Amino acid sequence: MHTPIYEFLTRYAAQDPLRMHMPGHKGRGLGSALDAAFPLDITEIPGADSLFDAAGIIAESEANAAAWYHTAGTVYSTAGSTLCIQTMLALMQQEHRRVLAVRNVHRAFLTASVLLGLEVEWIYPTYTGGILSGTVTPAQIAAALDASPTPACVYVTSPDYLGHCADIAGIAAVCHAHQAPLLVDNAHGAHLGLFSPSRHPIALGADLCCDSAHKMLPALTGCAYLHTSQPRYAARAKAAMSLFGSTSPSYLLLASLDLCNAYLAEHGAADLARVTAALTMLRQELSDCWRFYPGEPLHLTICAAESGMEGTELAQRLEGEGIFCEYADRDFTVLLCGCPTTLQELQRLQDALRRIAALRGQPRQPEPFSLPVPEQVCSMRRAALGDYETVPVEAAEDRICAGVHVPCPPAIPIAVSGERISGACINIFRRYGIPTVDVVK
Ligand SMILES: Cc1ncc(COP(=O)(O)O)c(C=O)c1O
Structure with a gap:
C-alpha cells in the first residue's frame, strides 16, 4: 500500500533541506537514541x-484507512482515543442528543x-x-432508549479493559430502531477488523467509534483512528476534532498511522491468525492451572484469584521473570498481546x-461486585470545575465527588463528579487500593 505521509517525510529529510521553519530542532x-x-x-x-483541513497526503492516507476499515470516513488523531471520544461527543451535542452510557x-x-x-x-x-467488565443486553439499551424523553445516543465500551466484547450487532439494531446513533469506545479493538468476518464495531453496525491504534497495533503511542459509518459525521468530524486538538x-504519529494502514493491509491478518492460534494453544495447555476470562483473543486475562493466586502477586x-503485564488487581491479571507478538515470546x-503455577494456593472466588446507583447531586461539570479538596477515602462518605481522577490503568x-459518595463506594475505593478522593469544597 502507498504510504503518502511517510514517503513525503522520508523524501523531505533526504533532500538535506535548510529548515527555516518549525520545529526548533531543525531536523537534528x-x-x-x-x-x-x-x-x-x-x-x-x-x-x-494539514490535519484539520486535509486535502493532500493526510487526506490520501486517511482514505486508505477508511477503505481498509470500510468506513464512510476515518480521521486521524494524534492524541489517542481521548481526542476521538471528545469529537464523537461533540458531534452528538451538535444534534442535541442525550447521552446514554x-x-x-x-x-x-x-x-x-x-x-x-x-x-x-x-x-x-x-x-x-x-468494576472493569460486565455485560449489557440489547434489551437494557432498548429500555433506556424507550425511557428517554428526547433524542439520544448510546455509548458503549467494547472491548472492555478485561477484553470482554459487548453484543455490538444486537445493540446497534436496537439503537437504529430508535433512531439513536451508537458510539463505541473501541480503544482496545483496532485489530478487530483483521478477523474474517470482521468483528470491528463499524462492521457490526456502530455509527461512530474510536480505535487506539497504539494499544493493539504496531503504532506509536498517541495514534488513534476515529471512524464513522455515516457520511454526515464524516463531513463534520474534523471540525469537531479541531475544537480540542x-x-x-505530530507528523511522526501521522506517519505511524500511515504505516499502520500498510501493515493492516499487508501483514495484519496473517500475524493475527498466527498469534490467535498460538494463544488458543497456550490457553489449552495451561487450562489445568490457570483460568482465563472470556473475551477477544489478544487480551490474555487470567482469573488469578480463582486460579489460586492474587492478581497483583501473579503480576x-x-x-520477576522479566514479563511486564498491562494491569493487575486482586482478582485479575491482564496480559496484552499484539499482532507482532512472536511464538517465542x-x-x-x-x-x-x-x-509460577506451582506457587498457587487456595482458589478464591472474586468478591461479588455491584455498584449501588449513586445519587447525582449536581452536574458533572460544576463538580469537576469547582473548588475541591483531597481527603482520605474514609473521610469522603456523604461528600460530593469532584475530580475525575481515577488510577490509570484502568481509569x-x-x-x-457530582455524585454523592456512599459507604458502598468507599468499600470499592478500598478494594481498588485508592487512598484519597477529591471532593467538592
Ligand atoms: C477503554 C479505553 N478508552 C479510552 C482510552 C483512552 O485512549 P488513549 O489513551 O488512546 O487516549 C483508554 C486508555 O487506556 C481506554 O482503556
Missing part, C-alpha cells in the same frame, strides 16, 4: 497537508463530558469482572506461567 537530535526521529519531524510545510467508561469519556457540559444517563451492566499534530512474579510466557470511575 541531541545525540540520543531518539535522533533517528528528528529528521522526520516537521510542521505544515508546502506539500505536507454504559457505566464502565474510561475516564476520557468523563473528561469529555465535563468539557462539553454533558448530563449523562447511566446504564449499569451486570458486572462480571469487578493541538494545532501542531509481581511475572515481573508466547512460549516464554507459557513457561513462566507454568513455573474506570467508581463515583463520578
